[in-house]
Amino acid sequence: MKTLKIIPFTVFTILFIFGCETKSNPITQKEDYNNYLEVKDNKSLTLAQKEIVFWQKKFDAAPNQITYLTQLANNYNTLFEYTGDIKNLHKAEDLLTKSNEAYDFSKVSTVRSLARNYISQHRFKEALELANKALAIGEGKKETQKLLFDVQMELGNYPEAVKNLNAIRDMNSFDYLIRLAKWNDHKGDLETAITFMEKAKGIAEKDDNKVLKIWSYSNLGDFYGHAGRIQESYDSYLKTLELDPNYSYALKGIAWIVFSKERNVNEANRIIDAIAATHNTPDFYLLKSQIAQFEGNKSKEIKNRNAYFSMMEKNNYGAMYNKYNALIYADDKQTAQKALEIAKIEVEHRPTADSYDLLAWSYLNVGENKKALEIAQNHVVGKSFEPKVQYHLAMIYSANNLPLKAKPIKEELLSSLYELGPNFEKKLNKL
Helix, strand or coil: CCCCCCCCCCCCCHHHCCCCCCCCCCCCCHHHHHHHHCCCCCHHHHHHHHHHHHHHHHHHHCCCCCHHHHHHHHHHHHHHHHHCCHHHHHHHHHHHHHHHHHCCCCCHHHHHHHHHHHHHCCCHHHHHHHHHHHHHHCCCHHHHHHHHHHHHHHHCCHHHHHHHHHHCCCCCCHHHHHHHHHHHHHHCCHHHHHHHHHHHHHHHHHCCCHHHHHHHHHHHHHHHHHCCCHHHHHHHHHHHHHHCCCCHHHHHHHHHHHHHHCCCHHHHHHHHHHHHCCCCCCHHHHHHHHHHHHHCCHHHHHHHHHHHHHHHHHCCCCCCCHHHHHHHHHCCCCCHHHHHHHHHHHHHHCCCHHHHHHHHHHHHHCCCHHHHHHHHHHHCCCCCCCHHHHHHHHHHHHHCCCHHHHHHHHHHHHCCHHHHCCCHHHHHHCC
């Protein structure tokens, strides 16, 4: 299951959202999405760039007008959304920090904006501190409770998250319904999560709110994929692109269907290369590395993985890719200790079941089987329903001579390979 994007930024989960069982009749058609691979202009990006010039001039002329900083930050956020350039997210942070300092952290909307920026950077504890600051101010309490729900879910503070969810209860509210969907997804009730997401979509369509329609279509594309409803997933991504031809997240979703369901590696690479020309982020290299692994092309697999790490070194992504770094390191005995070090940091910063799974998996890969089992039993079992987490559990059980516990997990995963991806078919058969 995928965590919902509570802000419009791409959060790098597309790599492991989908998988496939066997090669089947194609769902995708090139003519459906070809035009979106060749879009020459991005009106939203161009407008944001013009707005930055406009507001920067106004601020330079009147530096006491602090509201101009927020306008600038909003437009740098848009640049980040469409280009993936982390420098734009950091620029937005700098502007929001200056704005908050000028207001002495008394303007609740600006405090919340900085908190959401921190969420994008995976600085969740700092985001929580700001969210509590906003709550103490008191103004716009329900908006702050939405933010608190989002942050508490990221931190694994589920009782607190539910309190804030109940505080904003309104079955006619888009914001409430998407969070209710997220909560049910977390509990493993995908069918109910989809129902609430569809209700939220209905509200967005009734209000003819373009931003919310894009948001709901793209997230439903993910949810339908989890449920094995691939045609509906594909259709949802296409509906997203009809509204915003530059929405790279939807194109990545289609690329994954092409690779994972249809196993058309050439076409998947073609789509990825087209997106990366305008929206360049490290996860593209990981996806291309996965495709190369499936092809059995070891040199291309390593080349793309090295390109991923090279991009990580050149940019300050902070903790945003910690999970993926740890998973890569854990797969190689020579770097497994690095994975363990990262996993410990993740548990400290974000003590969720998924973080503990990363820790247990890392311990397994450095040869501490019993330690891995202890952590998994205490912090993971029954608390996360992600297929990759379940695969790790099965491997941990097998390593600790508990085949009866591993067998039902293996059988469950074999029946739902779509979420894991084609590279896991051989791994599961070896369990």
